[in-house]
Amino acid sequence: MAFHGIRLRATGSQALLARRFGDGHFPMYSGFASSRGALMEDAGSRTDRRNMSQGDWRNLPDPDPTIAPRLIEWFDNNGRSFPWRRPISAYHLLSVELMLQRTHADQVRPVFEGFCEKFASPRDVLSAGRGVVDAMFRRLGLLWRAEMFWKLQIALVQDHAGEIPRSDRELRSLPGVGDYVATAVRVFAFGERLTVLDSNVLRILGRYFGITFPDHARRSRRVRSWADRLAPEDPDACRRYNWALIDLGALICTPRTPRHFSCPIRVGCRLASEPGGPLSNGTSWGQGAAYGKGFSEES
Ligand code: SF4
Secondary structure (H helix, E strand, O other): OOOOOOOOOHHHHHHHHHHHHOOOOOOOOOOOOOOOOOOOOOHHHHHHHHHOOOEOOOOOOOOOOOHHHHHHHHHHHHOOOOHHHOOOOHHHHHHHHHHHOOOOHHHHHHHHHHHHHHOOOHHHHHHHOHHHHHHHHHHOOOHHHHHHHHHHHHHHHHHHOOOOOOOHHHHHOOOOOOHHHHHHHHHHOOOOOOOOOOHHHHHHHHHHHOEOOOHHHHHOHHHHHHHHOOOOOOHHHHHHHHHHHHHHHHHOOOOOOOOHHHOOOOOOOHHHHOOOOOOOOOOOOOOHHHHHOOOOOOO
């Protein structure tokens, strides 16, 4: 699999932006660390509702074709590096997605690397015995999930000959696999054109398009197919687009202190450019107290 086979040219995305937004202005980027975002219903979301015209999430706008190239370009320069972002098997990809659920990535990294060294398939895990799975999930602080992971190995061997199924229905029928993990496997392992939608990604898209999504919107078939239309067709580009969304939600478009001035999609973002927002022309930054925390100093 060529994960980094395509680099979109900056001039191409700039030209697209210039056509869309008129002035050809292009944002400056920077990378820095921050904690991963939490839920939509927090202080940041309340700020969003105060400052942004409310769009109706049931009346979705046309997807913006400039979002993906800008995100990919930013990811290529600022994205985080994790072992699961290198070419790995579908089995390892599914396993790490389950480890990452409600767990910090840095905690998962050493556990996942040890897992890959020892196990290449669900049969290997079943041969090693349940104690190995318990020990692994105890290290992650997720011992209660060991049972589910063990049942997953059994289901993969008994029902799928040890292979990872490709269809959404079959993936979601596996123990512990819900909408998010099934979509992540389809994108990152099988190269499908989808947007991996969680609360953080929904927050970014809601801010960009000026829509307050209820959290349950990520399970809406219509919202998911709308978000999928934002994804690039090329499988490698689609993976990097999705990793970019994950990193943007963790590093820049955070729930409480979005760092608009470092954001690769700040041009065209409704939340940032609304009157009183940080990118609106001539603003007195009258609502800046709500926005101000965490601004970078780029201009
Ligand atoms: S400009 Fe600000 S609100 Fe808009 S997507 Fe970027 S960080 Fe989020």
